[in-house]
Amino acid sequence: MTTIADTLQTPQSPDLSGHPGDVCWAQAMAQLATSIQTHGAHPSRTVVLVPYAQLIQQARCAWAAHTGLTGKAVSFMPRFESTMNWSGPSEAPETSEPGDGGFVPASEDIQMDAAIDVLTAAALL
Secondary structure: OHHHHHHOOOOOOOOOOOOOOHHHHHHHHHHHHHHHHHHOOOHHHOEEEEOOHHHHHHHHHHHHHHHHHOOOOOOOOOEEEEHHHHHOOOOOOOOOOOOOOOOOOOOOOOOOOHHHHHHHHHHHO
């Protein structure tokens, strides 16, 4: 029973060590840090778009690893978002209105409804 208890650990963050993508994440975070510094932006006011929502946690872990490697004791984290959740309304749909800051699709935008999008595509062609 003690063997099982010794092997069970609660990970605080996903372990990316040894993963082939580590080098890519490290390069991306180094380029991000350089870009933030070059433009004089503050990391907490920076939005980084990742292609899939599943990559948000990996990006956060990679940024934390990058700031740990650079020796910064305290560092702010950029806001990692996917294109779908960043463009969505920040409030409930029934309370948000056009002009409230959320994305409201126009008639020629993709609606994610196959029937409407087929008609929109035909009209655009």
